[in-house]
Amino acid sequence: MLHLTPAVTAYILTLSALLGLVLGSFSNCAAWRMAHGESVAKGRSHCGxxxxxxxxxxxxxxxxxxxQKGRCRHCGAPVSVRYPLTEGFTALAFLLIVLRYDVTLDTLQFWILTLLLLAIALVDLDTGYIPDSLVLGILLDFAVVTALRGGPFWRLWLEGIFNGAAVALPLLGLVLIMDRVLGRESMGGGDIKLIFAVGLFFHWSCNLFTLLLACLLGIAFALIFRSVRTEDGEGAFPFGPAIAAAAFLSILAAEPVVQAYLSLF
Known part of the structure; x- marks a missing residue:
């Protein structure tokens, strides 16, 4: 947008924010339905x-x-503040991404990734579970947009797989060792799948940054969310929101932060 007129730039930013509001609302609704066992594709939106x-x-x-002052017009039940917060966040996220990547396929790819990350974080908070369908959505986002770029599709795909596996596989090995030592599950399989899927989009060095940031955010989130209840009734730490938040911050800043760090040596 650096080469566009101020009017066109303002139009693009406004459109991006409005699109973020609408799609953020959809992502929130989809997450609620998945968490409550309802179909995402069928049925009208309704009061919970x-x-x-x-x-x-x-x-x-x-x-x-x-x-409506945060209440249902029909029954007066309170409507969670998470709805306007997630909608507002997505609008801001869309703005920041288009400012970072301009009007490009990168922006489209990261908009989709942000919506999927938001849904994953919300479902994991509600259920302690990361749906495979949403992780698959991230894989499809990478595959489809990579194909749209043209060029050596298979080479780009293999690079993505290598970058994701470079962090996910050592983490999987560490988790398996910790599971054996502790005698219980130390990290959910969904978390590792998510780390791999997000890793497709970034260089392996940026993925290390994402993982480190996710661990730091996880500690902070643990103090806020404590634990969620899983289907088997046991307490579980929702690490998905920390990974999702770290991945979003990596979209905006991982590359310049890693380059600045490497320039110190």
Whole structure:
């Protein structure tokens, strides 16, 4: 956008923010449905408390929640503040990504990745489980957009697999050792799958940065979220949100941060 007029730039940024609001609302809704065993593709949006089908004016991102004072118009049940927060976050995320990568395929790829990461974080917070379908969505995002770029598709795919495996495989080995030492699961398989999938998009050195950042964020999130209840009733630490947050920050800053670090030597 550096070569566009101010009016066109403002138009693109406004459109990006509005698109983020709408798609953030969809991602939030999809995550809620997955966490509650409902179909993502079928059925109208409804109140989680009374089942009332929401009208179009009740589905305006952020605005509807504010006008209804955070409550369902039909039954008066409180509507979680997570809805406007995630919608607002996605709008900001879309803005930051388009400012970072301009109007390119990188922006499209990272917009999709951000939506999937948001859904993964929300489902993991609610259930302690990362759906394989969402991880598969990340793999498809990488594959499809890489194909759209043209050039040596298979070489780019193999590079992505190497970059993801360079971090995920050693981590898997460490986790298996820790499982044996502790006599219990030290990290969920979904977390390792997610680290591999996210690693497709970045150089292996940036993936190390993502993993380190995820560990630091995980410690911080542990103090906030403590634990969630899994289907078997045991407490589990939701590491997915930390990985998702670290991956999003890596989209914006991993490459310059790693380059700045390496320049010290």
């Amino acid at each position: 408390a009374c089942g009332h089908t929401l009208s179009p004016r009740e589905l305006i991102p952020v605005v509807s929640w504010a006008l």
